[in-house]
Amino acid sequence: MIKAKLKAASIHLLMSAVVVGCFLAFALTVWYPEPFFNISGLANIILLLVTVDVILGPLLTLVVFKPKKSTLKLDLSVIALIQVAALGYGMHTIYQAHPLYIAYSGDRFTAINANEVDPATAKYPELRQSTFATPTLVYVEKPSDPAELSRVLMETLSGKPDLDARPEYYQPIGQHAATILAGGIPQEKIRHTPENQQKLSDFLQKHGKTASDYAFIPLIGREDDVLWAWSHATAKPVGVLAINPWTLH
Incomplete structure (x- = not known):
């Protein structure tokens, strides 16, 4: 019995670790390349994901697994549903919060998350990123027209995104390198x-x-x-x- 339990829990652990590991490897490589994960504040979400899917799931399997148990399939299905729900929540949160643009405005860079912008509104085609893309460096060009700038400021005060979260004001960063390095x-x-x-x-x-x-x-x-x-x-x-x-x- 103990051997059967350990085997089932080990298989469950291996499968969970592979799934979670592959997702985290993708997220940390594509969505959160260094240094963006460290400033993202997602450590608790990662901890929840690993705890439920890699640790708690296999432990529950170890507890409930009995080869001839009449409700074994139901028990394992419930465990799987809990894991899928935790995985889905974690994946969605990590996706929504990943920086899609790193916008330089004024004297600083700001990480702009995927759920804060609409890439389709970018003026330059090369900046119309997929929301699944790796972060892109951009330069925020303030409107030269005082009336337009005033309008944007009023919209910001009313709750709309500030300039650094408006892709229509983004420019490729290369031509502004001297300005950035001087700041x-x-x-x-x-x-x-x-x-x-x-x-x-x-x-x-x-x-x-x-x-x-x-x-x-x-x-x-x-x-x-x-x-x-x-x-x-x-x-x-x-x-x-x-x-x-x-x-x-």
């Missing part, structure tokens, strides 16, 4: 405390060069705000410093 936070502010000094030193030890070779730009996430380091040489992001930019003086 970083000075390293003197980062070095203001010993803790931040150490984080900067660790970053430079890992990535090389000097602090002057990078622009440190605020990156706003759902859970955390960090400094996103961009290389002046390549005009591309390199890594993050776990420093809240709004605490720097």
